[in-house]
Amino acid sequence: MTSFDTLVKRIDTTFLNVNKAIKLHIASPHLEWCIGGFSHTYYSSYQYIDSFGSGLLQRSSNYLLGSVITLIRDRFISSVLETIRSRYYQPLTRLSYNIPDRDLNLFLATLDDLLYSYWHQLRSWSFSELFSFLNQACIHLNEYLELPTDLYKTVKEDHHNRCLAMYKLIRDEQKEPLSLQALCYLAIRANWLDSYLDQQRIDDFLITFPDELNDILDQASWLDEFMLNNPYIDYHSLLYPIKGAPKHILYELDNHGELLFDLLLIEHCLKRNHKITISSKHAPILNDVTYSDLNTVLASAEFEHLKPYLSSQHLSIIDNGSTDVIPLRYGMSDAYIHAYQQADLVIMKGQGNFESFPLKRNFPLYKQPIAYRNDHIYLFGLKSTFSQRSFSLLKKQVPLETLICHATMIFN
Numbered sequence: 001m002t003s004f005d006t007l008v009k010r011i012d013t014t015f016l017n018v019n020k021a022i023k024l025h026i027a028s029p030h031l032e033w034c035i036g037g038f039s040h041t042y043y044s045s046y047q048y049i050d051s052f053g054s055g056l057l058q059r060s061s062n063y064l065l066g067s068v069i070t071l072i073r074d075r076f077i078s079s080v081l082e083t084i085r086s087r088y089y090q091p092l093t094r095l096s097y098n099i100p101d102r103d104l105n106l107f108l109a110t111l112d113d114l115l116y117s118y119w120h121q122l123r124s125w126s127f128s129e130l131f132s133f134l135n136q137a138c139i140h141l142n143e144y145l146e147l148p149t150d151l152y153k154t155v156k157e158d159h160h161n162r163c164l165a166m167y168k169l170i171r172d173e174q175k176e177p178l179s180l181q182a183l184c185y186l187a188i189r190a191n192w193l194d195s196y197l198d199q200q201r202i203d204d205f206l207i208t209f210p211d212e213l214n215d216i217l218d219q220a221s222w223l224d225e226f227m228l229n230n231p232y233i234d235y236h237s238l239l240y241p242i243k244g245a246p247k248h249i250l251y252e253l254d255n256h257g258e259l260l261f262d263l264l265l266i267e268h269c270l271k272r273n274h275k276i277t278i279s280s281k282h283a284p285i286l287n288d289v290t291y292s293d294l295n296t297v298l299a300s301a302e303f304e305h306l307k308p309y310l311s312s313q314h315l316s317i318i319d320n321g322s323t324d325v326i327p328l329r330y331g332m333s334d335a336y337i338h339a340y341q342q343a344d345l346v347i348m349k350g351q352g353n354f355e356s357f358p359l360k361r362n363f364p365l366y367k368q369p370i371a372y373r374n375d376h377i378y379l380f381g382l383k384s385t386f387s388q389r390s391f392s393l394l395k396k397q398v399p400l401e402t403l404i405c406h407a408t409m410i411f412n
Contacts (some may be wrong), residue, residue, distance in 0.1 A: 044356070048124075167302070253280050327352065351381075
């Protein structure tokens with residue numbers, strides 16, 4: 001078993017490596033393969049540590065005084081450590097993993113010392129970069145505790161099996177295929193199968209979602225109004241490209257269970273002669289779909305109907321190289337970069353993918369628009385106050401629990 005001193009050294013080394021990668025990106029922030037417009041600067045998040053806050057006054061105070069006022073530093077680091085304890089490790093104990101209090105407290109104290117010591121460097125990081133480091137640090141602790149690599153394996157299997165019954169009901173028992181409108185709604189709604197949420201919210205969703213599905217299968221009268229006259233659903237921006245000439249679409253996955261509703265939407269696109277590349281994570285993080293997971297699902301008998309598309313390469317899958325909730329786009333795999341360059345349209349599922357391709361950089365006193373080489377469509381449920389703050393840069397006063405279909409191109 002690794003000693004705790006060795007664990008501390010691994011965490012220190014990881015921090016220095018992440019900081020080095022960030023400095024290299026700051027020195028050369030040009031991602032020509034994805035950034036368009038006048039500037040090729042890639043910003044890895046809507047929100048940066050040095051300008052974080054819920055309002056202009058708080059952001060400006062943080063930006064101007066955060067390096068010298070210790071209260072700003074202390075509150076921030078305390079919040080980060082509490083989030084790790086309550087949102088990452090407490091759910092693992094509920095999954096019956098053994099997380100000794102002594103080891104967890106020592107780990108959090110190590111992070112506390114590290115974040116204090118490097119506060120001035122840390123302030124230049126985006127939240128995506130901070131989350132990436134914290135994820136790697138947690139992986140080191142998990143290895144020290146000899147926990148399995150895929151912590152949510154049983155959760156993913158449960159979500160898959162429960163959604164598979166709904167998938168079969170839609171695909172095999174319906175006389176008429178569902179409309180694009182219905183498929184879009186279900187793909188977004190299924191984004192609530194997110195293991196970062198409180199378990200009660202997931203349980204509530206799994207109780208109510210089958211009723212929503214049955215309502216849609218019975219041709220619910222509310223669906224047209226919801227999809228066509230909703231300020232947060234750019235439905236025509238999805239409809240027109242999919243109804244139009246064949247395209248190469250890069251489709252970025254998020255969670256297990258949700259995957260099955262993505263595959264229904266993807267099959268609809270394949271039948272319209274679009275070419276689809278599905279992007280998945282490199283290694284396990286929460287209940288996100290990995291490349292290995294996706295291969296396993298597509299090899300199963302229930303998805304035999306997709307194999308001709310795989311054989312003809314109208315459907316392909318890639319490992320995007322990321323192990324983070326919010327992918328750092330300057331660290332993507334060559335396969336992902338190639339797929340992005342070949343794509344005409346990118347459809348991204350989940351809050352993490354939304355955060356990773358920000359459409360504005362939120363400086364304290366102004367917001368800088370960011371343009372990409374491809375059209376993007378973001379499909380997700382607005383479930384966290386963090387993403388709510390990010391999305392407020394695009395549309396004001398969007399309530400939590402809102403279904404989002406946001407496009408970089410607008411069709412009326």
